[in-house]
Amino acid sequence: MKITEITIRQLKMKLKAPFTTSFGTFDERDFLVLEAKEESGLIGWGESVAFHSPWYNEETLQTNWHMLEDFLIPLILNKEIHHPDEVSQLFEPIRKNNMAKSTIEGAIWDIYAQQTGQSLATALGGKKEKIDVGISIGIQNSIEELVALVDGYVKEGYKRMKIKIKPGWDVEVMRTLRETFPDVAFMADANSAYRLEDAETLKQLDAFNLTMIEQPLASDDIIDHASLQKLIETPIxxxxxxxxxxxARKAVELGSTKIINIKIGRVGGLTEAKKIHDYCEAHNIPVWCGGMLESGIGRAHNVALTTLSNFILPGDTAGSNRYWEKDIIEPEVVVKDGYIEVPQQIGIGYEINRETVSSFTVAQKTYQ
Ligand SMILES: O=C(O)CCC(=O)c1ccccc1C(=O)O
Ligand SMILES: [Mg+2]
Structure with missing residues (x-):
């Protein structure tokens, strides 16, 4: 294939309910959507999961736009590409900026799946026809409100509840949840809110039979995570x-992690995500697919990736209606009895609703 035209759109979508992590609160989601056209007319879509500000990692929507416009799009336009795996080779001169890279790579995987007449899931090597779904629940104003939310999600069938924690919103919260819901699968996500000195607090979480604790320590620290794992029972x-x-290899070899959350954007695309999946499968490290409050496009890519065999644990890719009044794809991603049915149509398996995309677009530019 040859990509002859790329359009970047900046979308702004209001979240149904604010989402709070140890870093702060979101009321709306600002992100980039990329539309790539191939010479015979096929169109592929990608989503940048970078946020408006660099709290989760160093990338932002604006740095992604800059990287795409000034470096990545020029490396892709009018090049002959036989397989999406070649994209990461074309991007080799550019360090990091993984979310920006992934935005294009996702669109190319979409086109490749269409060209070869298969669903994105099948193109990636996925076999599952439905995937297990969990949900990530932000920090609330009170434990009572959290209990009420969890109760609702249990009734909706979500298979695992991820609870955002931070110092002061941790042990008592998890104790109450465990006492109220003895049989629910719970895990906690700290988004780096702790230091190794907090091991005593984190050790108290061992009493609540959590499936895992996600990213307790600093984002660039796999050494202290290995030390912490020796002090606590809960898998990191x-x-x-x-x-x-x-x-992934270094963290597994050091014993810093027993489970890995794979996010397509964070690792630079589907090809790298698949490599991490395969490595973890060979080393008995279960993986699951994380979420970044995606629109339907990123969500569809997550659903496809999750069909690979070592995505053993339920992911964070909840239904569109958990985030949006109206998503930009049709049909929307629907969760029923804790499952998402994987679409079998070619490509990402959902149609992009261009009218809805336009209604959320605040800026756009086309490159040829
Ligand atoms: O529902 C989702 O999309 C995942 C929510 C979530 O936990 C999250 C949302 C934004 C940024 C980081 C994270 C995270 O997994 O740490
Ligand atoms: Mg996380």
Missing amino acids: CLDESIHSLED
């Missing part, structure tokens, strides 16, 4: 620390 799962297969 790394999120922010893993940007590549090499990061």
Whole structure:
């Protein structure tokens, strides 16, 4: 294939309910959507999961736009590409900026799946026809409100509840949840809110039979995570620390992580995500697919990736209606009885609603 035209759009979508992590609160989501046209007319879509500000990692929507416009798009336009795996080779001269790279790579995987007449899931090597779904629940104003939310999500069928924690919103919260819901699968996500000195607090979480604790320590620290894992029983799962297969290998070899949260954007695309998946499968490290409050496009890519065999644990890719009044794809991603049915149509398996995309677009530019 040859990509002859790329359009970047900046979208702004209001979240149904604010989402709070140890870093702060979101009321709306600002992100980039990329539309790539191939010479015979096929169109592929990608989403940049970078946020408006660099709290999760160093990338932002604006740095992604800059990287795409000034470096990445020129490396892709009018090049002959036989397989999406070649994209990461074309991007080799550019360091990091994984979310920006992933935005284009996702669109190319979409086109490749269409060209070869298969769903994105099948093109990636996925076999599952439905995937297990969990949900990530932000920090609330009170434990009572959190209990009420969890109760609702249990009734909706979500298979695992991820609870955002931070110092002061941790042990008592998890104790109450465990006492109220003895049989629910719970895990906690700290988004790097702790230091190794907090090991005593984190050790108290061992009493609540959590499936895992996600990214308790700093985003660039796999050494202290290995020390912490020796002090606590709850398995550690790394999120922010893993940007590549090499990061995954080192963290696994050091004993810093027993489970890995794979996010397509954070690792630079589907090809690298698949490599991490394959490495973890060979080393008995279960993986699951993280979420970044995606629109339908990123969500569809997550659904496809999750069909690979070592995505054993439920992911964070909840239904569109958990985030948006109206998503930009049709049909929307629907969760029923804790599952998402994987679409079998070619490509990402959902149609992009251009009218809805336009209604959320605040800036756009086309490159040829
Ligand atoms: O529902 C989702 O999309 C995942 C929510 C979530 O936990 C999250 C959302 C934004 C940034 C980071 C994270 C995270 O996994 O740490
Ligand atoms: Mg996380």
